[in-house]
Amino acid sequence: MQLTTLLPLALSALGLANAAALEKPANWTATGWNVECSPGGCIYEFNITGAKTDNTPAFSTHCEGISPNATVCDLKNITARVKPVVNPIWNVAVQHKWSIPEPQYNSQSDYWQSGSVNVTETAKSFTIVPKSLYGVA
Ligand SMILES: *[C@@H]1O[C@H](CO)[C@@H](O)[C@H](O)[C@H]1NC(C)=O
Ligand SMILES: *[C@@H]1O[C@H](CO)[C@@H](O)[C@H](O)[C@H]1NC(C)=O
Ligand SMILES: *[C@@H]1O[C@H](CO)[C@@H](O)[C@H](O)[C@H]1NC(C)=O
Ligand SMILES: *[C@@H]1O[C@H](CO)[C@@H](O)[C@H](O)[C@H]1NC(C)=O
Numbered sequence: 001m002q003l004t005t006l007l008p009l010a011l012s013a014l015g016l017a018n019a020a021a022l023e024k025p026a027n028w029t030a031t032g033w034n035v036e037c038s039p040g041g042c043i044y045e046f047n048i049t050g051a052k053t054d055n056t057p058a059f060s061t062h063c064e065g066i067s068p069n070a071t072v073c074d075l076k077n078i079t080a081r082v083k084p085v086v087n088p089i090w091n092v093a094v095q096h097k098w099s100i101p102e103p104q105y106n107s108q109s110d111y112w113q114s115g116s117v118n119v120t121e122t123a124k125s126f127t128i129v130p131k132s133l134y135g136v137a
């Protein structure tokens with residue numbers, strides 16, 4: 001894969017009918033947010049779903065890990081990283097990755113979207129507004 005072609009996606013690459021879909025990504029919704037700290041570290045969990053849009057596949061998965069390292073969720077396309085900000089606030093970052101085969105070039109295009117939010121420990125749910133879509137051809 002050639003990493004030098006990292007760029008915000010051109011509309012033509014996506015075959016988009018219009019630009020609106022890129023400007024308003026679907027928010028990701030997390031439920032079941034829970035953090036428990038012990039001398040061994042702080043374990044977090046949450047479920048997260050993202051609706052299908054013109055440009056992104058839908059997903060729904062359960063994420064669990066130990067702060068602060070990034071951990072792959074049950075669905076391998078999703079990676080989560082939870083870091084303490086200031087007690088009792090945590091920064092939750094989520095990345096969604098997927099690939100689309102490009103048979104005519106005998107290769108694939110990789111895409112990703114990510115976003116983060118600061119969440120209170122006692123919250124039950126939260127929303128992440130994902131940033132723009134990126135791709136590597
Ligand atoms: C996404 O969430 C943000 C902040 O929570 C809100 O302002 C925005 O309207 C939401 N966007 C959509 C498309 O629901
Ligand atoms: C989270 O998802 C798992 C399955 O992936 C489900 O068993 C669990 O009930 C869900 N929890 C919440 C709070 O939605
Ligand atoms: C987090 O990552 C660092 C660097 O890779 C590693 O040294 C550390 O053991 C990891 N911590 C946990 C809790 O996995
Ligand atoms: C997960 O990744 C695979 C391989 O890139 C892709 O085919 C699939 O559509 C992705 N699924 C989601 C929900 O992103």
Ligand SMILES: *[C@@H]1O[C@H](CO)[C@@H](O)[C@H](O)[C@H]1NC(C)=O
Pocket residue numbers: 085091116117118
């Ligand atoms: C979370 O809080 C930290 C510290 O106040 C701030 O630097 C960061 O921008 C915040 N992140 C988000 C996504 O709001």
